[in-house]
Amino acid sequence: MFKPALTTLILLSASALAGPVADKGAAHSFSLESWANDIITDPEGTHHLSPGAASKIAINQTPIDGGALDRRELRCNTVAGTSASVADAVWCIDFLARHPNQRCGVGAGGRSSFCRHGLATIQGVSGKLITEGGTSSPCGNVARAAGRIMDKCIRGGTVQGENTAYGNGYLHVHIRRP
Numbered sequence: 001m002f003k004p005a006l007t008t009l010i011l012l013s014a015s016a017l018a019g020p021v022a023d024k025g026a027a028h029s030f031s032l033e034s035w036a037n038d039i040i041t042d043p044e045g046t047h048h049l050s051p052g053a054a055s056k057i058a059i060n061q062t063p064i065d066g067g068a069l070d071r072r073e074l075r076c077n078t079v080a081g082t083s084a085s086v087a088d089a090v091w092c093i094d095f096l097a098r099h100p101n102q103r104c105g106v107g108a109g110g111r112s113s114f115c116r117h118g119l120a121t122i123q124g125v126s127g128k129l130i131t132e133g134g135t136s137s138p139c140g141n142v143a144r145a146a147g148r149i150m151d152k153c154i155r156g157g158t159v160q161g162e163n164t165a166y167g168n169g170y171l172h173v174h175i176r177r178p
Contacts, residue, residue, distance in 0.1 A: 030057045032093060033147030039097035040140040055090040059157050076153035076161040082176040083158035086150070088120035089175050093146045096122065100140025106171065107134040113178075114142055120159075121178040122146050127170040141166040145173040 035054050038045070049057070077083070092115035096104070106112045109130035115122045124142065126135045145163045153161035153175075165171040 030054075031147070032090065032150040033144055036093050036097040036140075036143040036147040039094060040100040040143065043098045043100070051091045051094045052087065054094075055087040059086050059154060074148060074152055074161060074163045076149075077155065078162065079160065079176065083155070083160040084120035084175055084177045085118055086154055086157055086159050088118035089122065089146070089150060089159055091117045092120055092122045092175075093143050093150070096139045096143035096146065100138055100143070102139045103136045104139040104142045104165075104171075105134060105136030108132070110134065114139065116178050119177055121176060123174045123176070124165070125172040125174060127164075127172050135168060135170040137165040137168040137171050141168065142171070142173050146175055149173070149175050 032054060035049060039048055042048075095115050095117070104112070104114045104124055106124045106126040108128070109126060111123055111125045113121050113123050122142065128135055142165050145165045149161040149163050150159055153159050160176050162172055162174045165173050
């Protein structure tokens with residue numbers, strides 16, 4: 001005689017004993033922050049995606065959720081009407097990442113444009129008091145911060161946001177329309 005309840009119990013027990021199975025076919029999220037870091041590490045490497053290919057992948061994926069800590073440091077879409085082209089912003093990240101040791105600096109109380117291309121600009125704003133002078137970071141650290149903005153803030157082929165440069169909480173990196 002067939003007992004559906006007993007059969008179901010046996011099947012569920014067997015699957016529970018087997019434990020979770022990793023999905024080996026699961027795709028890893030593409031990160032523009034990691035992409036920039038790879039270029040910084042090996043600027044002449046031939047394995048890097050082009051800016052065009054990287055921007056296409058970034059536009060077509062869901063933003064990566066990095067948790068509550070990222071939300072405190074990074075802000076997206078804070079100024080209406082200033083969203084930049086993703087493709088042009090990626091071009092700028094590539095440019096900055098290929099000059100990792102060059103200084104990206106901002107004068108006291110000022111704003112500097114580190115890269116402007118098409119409908120995107122990556123700018124820096126000093127978070128120091130005017131009396132404390134300006135601030136700077138290696139452009140590679142600015143590229144990483146811009147990559148993080150891209151990972152979190154892309155919406156419909158555009159991006160706008162701000163983040164602090166790696167290792168320098170006084171240098172605020174912005175991606176926006178020029």
